[in-house]
Amino acid sequence: MAPPLDRRHFLKGAAALGAAPLIGGLQACGGSDATPASGNLDESAGFDYPLALPLPFAHGVASGDPLRDRVIIWTRITETTPSADEIAVRWEVSETPDFARVLRSGTQRTNAARDWTVKVDVTQLAPASSYYYRFHAFGRTSITGRTRTAPDSAVDSLRIAVLSCSSYWSSWWSGLGHLADRNDLDLVIHCGDYIYDFVDQDEEVRARKDAKDTALPDYRDWLNIGELRRRYALWRSDPNNLRAHQQHPWFIVWDNHDLDEDYGNELATPFDGEQSTTTLAQTTQVFWEWTPSRPVKADGSGEFILVDDGSYPAPEDSQRVWRRLPYGPLLDVFGVDTQIGLPGHGLTMDASHLPSGNSLMGRTQFEWLTQSMRASAEAGVTWRLVNNQTWLAPADVPDLVEGLPPLPKIGISRWSDYPEERAALLQNLRGDHGAGSRVRNNIVVSGDAHGNLASDLIESTALLGAYVSGLPVPNPRPGSTAANVLAGFGRATTGNLGPLNLREASVGVEFAPSSMGRGGGDELLANALQLEPGSAATVAGTRLLELALIALNKNIQFLEWVDHGYGIVHLTADRAVFEYWWQDKLTPGSPDVLGRQMIAWAQTDSSGLVARFQDQIDDVTAHGLAVAPTRGTRVADPAPLTQTLAPR
Known part of the structure; x- marks a missing residue:
């Protein structure tokens, strides 16, 4: 078009066809389905791909399409070269950003067919509530994300x-x-x-x-x-x-x-x-x-x-x-x-x-x-x-x-x-x-x-x-x-x-x-x-x-x-x-x-x-109304950014 x-x-x-690595199409050489203990996370050998955070969660986290009792959470696993045919990624959801109590958790496996992305439909959540989530792989943890479910009863705004x-x-x-x-x-x-x-x-x-x-x-x-x-x-x-x-x-x-x-x-x-x-x-x-x-x-x-x-x-x-x-x-x-x-x-x-x-x-x-x-x-x-x-x-x-x-x-x-x-x-x-x-x-x-x-x-x-x-x-x-x-x-x-x-x-x-x-x-x-x-x-x-x-x-x-x-x-x-x-x-x-x-x-x-x-x-x-910014009454603590953002 x-x-x-x-x-x-x-x-x-x-x-009046690019020279940079196309990670989504790469496959592991060994053909093993087992997730290695540590991935290929060393960027020093001239690895060139748009990144913002440390590998493997270099593109952060995201959430979307919330319903009253569930929400989609997302991340991506990025390695310099894939270390296996499939990678196991653990996810956690909590009511607080410190994860003092994990409410929901599980493991999802990702692969090249979906470009190593992870999407989880997290269920059994409460309506009109804020939650925090994160992911784990290769002994490393993603930044924390914040999301909010939709209400199912009356809210003020x-x-x-x-x-x-x-x-x-x-x-x-x-x-x-x-x-x-x-x-x-x-x-x-x-x-x-x-x-x-x-x-x-x-x-x-x-x-x-x-x-x-x-x-x-x-x-x-x-x-x-x-x-x-x-x-x-x-x-x-x-x-x-x-x-x-x-x-x-x-x-x-x-x-x-x-x-x-x-x-x-x-x-x-x-x-x-x-x-x-x-x-x-x-x-x-x-x-x-x-x-x-x-x-x-x-x-x-x-x-x-x-x-x-x-x-x-x-x-x-x-x-x-x-x-x-x-x-x-x-x-x-x-x-x-x-x-x-x-x-x-x-x-x-x-x-x-x-x-x-x-x-x-x-x-x-x-x-x-x-x-x-x-x-x-x-x-x-x-x-x-x-x-x-x-x-x-x-x-x-x-x-x-x-x-x-x-x-x-x-x-x-x-x-x-x-x-x-x-x-x-x-x-x-x-x-x-x-x-x-x-x-x-x-x-x-x-x-x-x-x-x-x-x-x-x-x-x-x-x-x-x-x-x-x-x-x-x-x-x-x-x-x-x-x-x-x-x-x-x-x-x-x-x-x-x-x-x-x-x-x-x-x-x-x-x-x-x-x-x-x-x-x-x-x-x-x-x-x-x-x-x-x-x-x-x-x-x-x-x-x-x-x-x-x-x-x-x-x-x-x-x-x-x-x-x-x-x-x-x-x-x-x-x-x-x-x-x-x-x-x-x-x-x-x-x-x-x-x-x-x-x-x-x-x-x-x-x-x-x-x-x-x-x-x-x-x-x-x-x-007859004055121009004044609106403000919400339901406020949640921000998700902390505990890692340095370094676009590269």
Whole structure:
């Protein structure tokens, strides 16, 4: 699949086999199944592989996909050369970071077929509880990880971090360091592009060992499954990323850069695509190997494969990723796949649920999502949150009025090419077309476009119509750099008239907190105009772009396309608060800056001076609230980092 260039083309127009060891494919010479007492852990003989901690647990630990009574824990065994066909790894779980009392333990054997990764579905845990875990092999112990199970009864709040598009080469990932330092999070959601295939020519910020050489596998697209696995190792060699996984459970879906089976680079390389042997099946296989994700059944039901005996939880079909995490009566979390169905992957998507046109999701996934969200609402769950890859709400060239032929679209989001399915999804939530009662309190969190977006969810792309918003004004808050003043545009008012709901067409809200590194509008604009990235001129040009998009797309309530970072979703029984947290991606250890705070209400209340309507996202100040960072009430001690992080 060729690198996507939609946004770059748009902004420019608007402006005028590797030499390193492939550990996953190596086998032990002796063919013995017995684990040796000590592994091959001496790095002194020129061993070259992305690492951060001492062998064999050089890539740290991670956890993910928590349920009320179980969670996946992960690590990897790394040796200079494998010392046996299989390695036995012992794991332990405790309620305290000192492991004074081990609650659960066991042993799992790993091998080259799964790239020496260890994934355990730890069972018999208590709901809404924090736990600590670690691994042992070759007489050595991993760092300690911290995780948290989902609740199964009412809790006062839930706190979820959201990020996407985490490009190692584009940023120092200060935001991941700040995420690691937060002790009140329930879950970290990644919306895709968890890894990247190629280096962006505009964003050569850093490289492993400062080697910006496309002959090396750590600075170009992968050529085979060994180099693909190595890419995950490179990502896990970053201290901030490693610590963020150490401290919190994650819920991850993939996007286009994760599933790139075709060789392609923006920087010139000494290789061509004919040398690549990577397949789509390998990209999804390695995703399951290297992420702490719980696989689902192959039947498209979205139901988990639950492993109770401590064995490795292997997927039945590695290309199925959509799934649901129940978080008690306050929240259901859904993960969807709006990537693998794109034409470049060569799969045929069943579009029989649509009157005509193409399907991005396929009928099986579409029906699973709509039926599951309806069942969630009927069960009385307050909020539904969808982990989605790319902006769902309209954010493009609008049509003038409904009924006329649509105008050509720029393609900021792939949903511009699938308007019929987007309309069917949102109409289903509204209860149209015989779907039944309306499903309310829907939140979509998205990535891909590398910009900060808050939007109502409407299907209409018409500029003129019954839906009305307030006028856009500059954001009074600054960004993470001195040049990024008045960071973006938002709407100061709700646009509603007293108890009159002029945004009733919205069936939910969308929250997209930029990217964890990959460049936004200002960097692409700087490249097009040959200006200094981050300069006042490029920021000013991006402000014009933001103003045009928010003015032409009335559903957008906030837009900022310069800064980068992550978001926080703070959920209670009566409201959802959304925070955009930004860091200067070019500066290691950049401070956390709260760039904007938005709110959505769980119940309609039109008795006050400013009505509160469900399924609408507003600036907190539009409701007379002060901007103040939210904080969680359930806090757990951090997992200790008892080993020195030394990226190499």
